[in-house]
Amino acid sequence: MSVAAERLPEAIVCAAIEWQMRLRDHAGGEVHEQLQEWLGRDARHRLAWQRLQQMGGLFQASQLPDAAYTIPLLRRAEADLGRRRTLKLLGFGLVAGGATLLVTQTSPTWRADFATATGERRRISLGAAAEVVLNTGSALDVEGQELILRAGEALVEGADWHARCRFATCQGRDASVLLRERDDYSEIRVQRGEVLVSTATGQLRLRVGDGVGVSAAGTTTLGQGSIDPFAWARGLLVVSDIRLADFLAEAGRYRKGWLGCDAAVADLHLSGVFRLDEPEVMLRNITHLLPVRIVERTRWWVRVMPVA
Known part of the structure; x- marks a missing residue:
């Protein structure tokens, strides 16, 4: 498989989104230098960044639209290259001259009974x-x-x-x-x-x-795993000795936007019973179980970090 056609890990795609948001909030030279250092670490970092910028171009705007759109769209497209392929995957069209989205074709989910x-x-x-x-x-x-x-x-x-x-x-x-x-x-x-x-x-x-x-x-x-596969039907997320990164990936299915963690805390383990209808309480509870803190740049972007 060529580098251009490579399917990128979700963690790298999410990191690229995070860098885009940092640039929005802090356009200074220090952030640009840090971004260049991150891009230089891995060819997949550069590829993710390139694809993210091309997604921005799809909306004919100087930057990506609101994170409420950007994150789910990019994740759903799996960071694929190509205007036509991406639009087909997303089921979205463009409004000429702006970053507003409108539905032009129905996605499989919306067509379902x-x-x-x-x-x-x-x-x-x-x-x-x-x-x-x-x-x-x-x-x-x-x-x-x-x-x-x-x-x-x-x-x-x-x-x-x-x-x-x-x-x-x-x-x-x-x-x-x-x-x-x-x-x-x-x-x-x-x-x-x-x-x-x-x-x-x-x-x-x-x-x-x-x-x-x-x-x-x-x-x-399949073995039993660290997640009770049936608990969600009772409104619960029940986990046993699960990696924090894996816990957040599962919890992120129940909230809009991006939810992730710093690599320094990704391998911490936790167990517990969490209510799916209270996602914000769920995140706060993590801070009582592990030496971590919650960083929210927007309501759509949440990152779990080590305690300073």
Whole structure:
């Protein structure tokens, strides 16, 4: 894969966004020097910065639009190069001569029969056969007797149901299953009953506590992990001995904007039970559990830093 076509790690993309915001707030020579030093450390830093500036050009403005737009758009586009490809991914058009955005085509999430916004959870009753709980930023279609997860995460339960995700189909009777679309695979976990999973390479039967990741390359058994995969349906984020960076990545799904941490505290570990409907309280609680502080440059940009 060429450098130009490389898919960048989210941490690097978010760091580039952070530098853009620093330049907005402090345009002095010191910040420019620090930026140049960061760019010189890694070719991927330079690539992320280049792509971010090209995103700015898409809006025909001297700088990117408000962070409320910039961060989710860039993350959703996965920092891809190319005007047409980026616009197709984002589903947005431009207003000539300005940085205002307007919808010109409908995204898969908006076209879905059922969808949730960032931070929203929704319970959907589909009659006697099945009930679905959609997690934050998710989309679900119903085609006849089949449920199709288009994006995000869903908990499907009921007496008799069929569900499809990107890499597999599932069938359950008196069963409950979690489906989550990751970047490169579909995650399937059984909470109750027994589920028949069909993939491109065959079928497997999952029972309570089983979990698999299904991708184009095959099927992988998933361990329990540091996050309770079913707790979100109860409005909770339950973690056990999780890295702070991984905790923030999960918590960031439930709030708008960017949420990250300094590399100095990324590997700190924490455990606890947090309420998803109180994201600001969740962040404050971290400061009681770990030697960290919260830095908010805007309501859309939050970074966890070491205690000074």
